[in-house]
């Protein structure tokens with residue numbers, strides 16, 4: 001990892017934050033003792049980007065492309081971000097979902113350069129000491145996982161580290177948060193994945209997951225160490241199983257600057273997609289009804305934010321929650337069920353049990369279905385046809401990641417609804433042609449939220465991340481969707497424009513932070529200009 005100490009000569013070429021590789025000028029080569037260490041003709045950054053594009057084009061396998069980019073990140077950070085930002089729509093699926101899922105599954109077999117912090121529960125009592133080994137003094141964002149629910153792929157133990165690394169790359173590439181303030185962390189509390197425990201190459205602790213008081217004491221020590229070492233830091237909880245995600249968020253959301261991306265970030269991106277969809281389907285949010293496949297972190301997070309947004313339109317909050325029904329492996333969540341967790345109960349309906357999802361669609365007549373079940377193909381032809389029967393324009397959001405876990409494909413949703421679906425998916429699908437009409441599916445992924453939220457918190461040095469900030473972010477995403485996009489079925493800003501879109505969202509959220517006394521820096525006259533000035537640019541320093 002890069003340090004702040006200026007380097008020269010060979011060490012400079014090994015410092016990813018300062019390294020320019022073949023782009024060091026002749027004068028820089030003389031000054032830093034680099035002559036003879038590089039091919040003699042200097043390249044421009046543009047040429048270096050073109051070289052990486054060519055190299056990637058010669059690779060057939062996405063995981064190899066991921067590894068090439070990962071090696072580049074460890075070698076030359078500026079070039080890595082210049083490549084990502086040169087074509088985000090092409091590179092996001094490589095450093096993020098779906099490829100990052102495979103990288104996490106194979107983490108122990110492809111491990112190369114160390115990045116971030118690996119904090120095992122065996123170091124309990126010494127976390128501050130271990131975290132003190134990180135070279136950067138001013139960390140503003142930590143994305144942390146314990147690897148138990150990695151995308152829809154389940155318990156990947158220490159291999160979950162790919163997710164914090166990938167998410168933080170997007171903080172920078174999609175919203176300009178400087179990479180030096182970002183720190184990926186995995187908390188290794190063991191794994192219950194027998195394949196990993198049996199794998200001689202597994203890099204994590206070979207023990208069952210620690211639960212209960214010991215686990216929560218470890219989390220508490222971690223949060224305290226962050227506060228002591230990095231007082232301006234925001235902690236983003238990522239891909240924890242819901243049994244831990246929900247209580248951790250409840251314990252810390254009002255005490256420190258923190259949020260859970262799967263619960264709150266996902267909720268905001270879903271709300272944004274629904275605001276944009278309503279411009280196609282017509283009607284008010286408060287009049288809509290949604291049915292979720294899945295009842296975990298993402299489902300209850302989305303259901304709660306939708307309910308709050310409905311309440312802002314005048315609906316009683318308890319009534320609003322009943323408009324967001326959950327359906328899990330045991331069927332529709334109804335009040336007579338005895339297996340519901342506290343965080344699921346507010347959404348339970350007072351009606352007879354229903355065990356078949358298509359039947360639930362027919363009975364409840366939802367305007368939209370949102371898949372966050374981790375199980376592929378459950379939005380089958382019967383489900384989509386039932387949705388198309390009760391809606392002129394059914395909203396179909398298979399949000400589970402990666403692509404292999406998507407509840408349906410874009411092609412299936414459009415074909416089975418005769419092109420009437422309003423569609424978005426968690427992982428990207430290419431454009432689809434159905435009955436002579438071309439559709440461009442949107443990616444309903446929290447990537448439209450967390451980098452922008454990060455930029456707003458970074459610029460304002462916010463003290464808290466509140467629920468209202470996610471509603472502001474959702475509106476700011478939705479208002480950027482043009483009529484031309486809606487015409488093609490695209491209900492999110494195009495990924496090619498994600499930096500501009502995220503800076504707009506960051507500006508709106510930052511304004512909210514300033515207006516509500518949550519900032520630790522004075523409000524500038526022009527918040528947009530402040531955000532743009534603070535955004536990282538992938539150019540070499542002189």
Ligand SMILES: NC(=O)C1=CN([C@@H]2O[C@H](COP(=O)(O)OP(=O)(O)OC[C@H]3O[C@@H](n4cnc5c(N)ncnc54)[C@H](OP(=O)(O)O)[C@@H]3O)[C@@H](O)[C@H]2O)C=CC1
Nearest residue numbers: 151152242294295296297298328329373400401426445446
């Ligand atoms: N698009 C995006 O931006 C995001 C997408 N996601 C995706 O959403 C998915 C779920 O994440 P999360 O909510 O955190 O995970 P959870 O494990 O908390 O929730 C999964 C839910 O699905 C239920 N479920 C499992 N099998 C079935 C089934 N056969 N039928 C119906 N329900 C089922 C589970 O029930 P039980 O607990 O009883 O097993 C649980 O309620 C993941 O694939 C993740 O990648 C998450 C965050 C963001």
Ligand SMILES: CC(=O)C(=O)O
Nearest residue numbers: 151239262401445446
């Ligand atoms: C996108 C994301 O956060 C997830 O699938 O978990």
Ligand SMILES: [Mg+2]
Nearest residue numbers: 238239261262
């Ligand atoms: Mg996640």
